[in-house]
């Protein structure tokens with residue numbers, strides 16, 4: 001039994017001491033199948049089962065009605081949702097865990113069916129030609145409405161309000177979802193943002209909304225409880241098309257993040273093979289570890305061995321595990337015991353109810369069965 005491995009060492013994140021570096025990546029599970037889109041008992045059970053993670057980052061949670069793009073995703077903009085989340089955070093804390101909520105706006109990865117027939121919002125009126133998971137099944141995305149300056153200001157306020165709600169709900173912090181082709185990422189990219197005002201054009205302008213969001217959230221919570229997520233080499237997924245300015249844009253953003261005392265920067269290695277694309281970076285941790293001075297958490301397709309290695313090599317401070325946490329609620333303990341991992345079932349990733357959600361046993365429970 002090796003409890004000395006890098007992944008199992010405690011880590012200080014701002015004023016929080018986290019038990020280990022095996023963090024749970026944010027994962028949409030679409031279980032909030034109620035009118036209020038509020039977490040309830042099964043969310044409490046699911047997250048409590050995973051409380052031994054050094055830090056749980058919740059599923060993406062919409063910051064407003066306009067931010068929705070998938071069915072049965074929970075929000076963090078109403079009282080009922082705050083009440084639902086309170087039960088989750090209390091239960092996780094009781095188990096000694098820590099939990100941040102991921103603040104989400106999908107932008108153009110949505111459908112008029114979610115907005116009483118109105119168009120989804122985006123930096124520019126460019127259809128991502130992706131799919132939206134609506135109450136009537138997968139539908140093609142449409143050409144979104146180009147946001148006005150007023151829409152942008154309102155969205156920044158919505159992020160701030162959601163962060164305030166997150167504090168009221170007892171979260172230890174928030175993760176800004178500025179990744180994976182959703183609204184903030186849509187602003188960063190020249191292929192989804194052709195605006196001519198202060199939120200488009202230059203790299204600085206395309207990145208502006210992110211810093212406006214951070215500055216707004218800082219007004220309602222400590223800076224060292226704010227994390228954020230980026231996926232610099234995302235290409236051909238969720239409607240994102242990279243170009244020559246993509247990596248320089250992320251270089252600019254990550255350099256500038258050093259001006260803040262954030263909880264962490266959460267980066268993803270490329271989701272697909274980008275080694276043939278000359279202007280994309282295939283080694284995200286290697287490029288950005290020297291550039292970013294704060295806590296860096298790395299994600300995508302890590303296992304125990306690679307996770308220990310990336311920390312030992314000094315390329316990241318923690319690793320966020322996604323799918324392994326779906327089917328292995330006690331993942332840190334399994335790593336400690338060098339135990340084999342249970343397989344996840346993709347069929348139940350987004351289906352309502354407890355099946356494939358709260359019925360994966362811990363190692364201990366599996367032994368008893």
Ligand SMILES: Cc1cc2nc3c(=O)[nH]c(=O)nc-3n(C[C@H](O)[C@H](O)[C@H](O)COP(=O)(O)O)c2cc1C
Nearest residue numbers: 025026027028059060299300301302321322323349
């Ligand atoms: C079911 C599922 C839902 C996901 N939902 C989100 C999400 O809400 N927010 C997010 O930033 N990433 C989301 N992701 C991406 C994961 O956080 C992670 O980046 C991805 O699964 C790769 O990590 P892994 O190889 O450890 O699973 C999701 C992934 C899966 C499998």
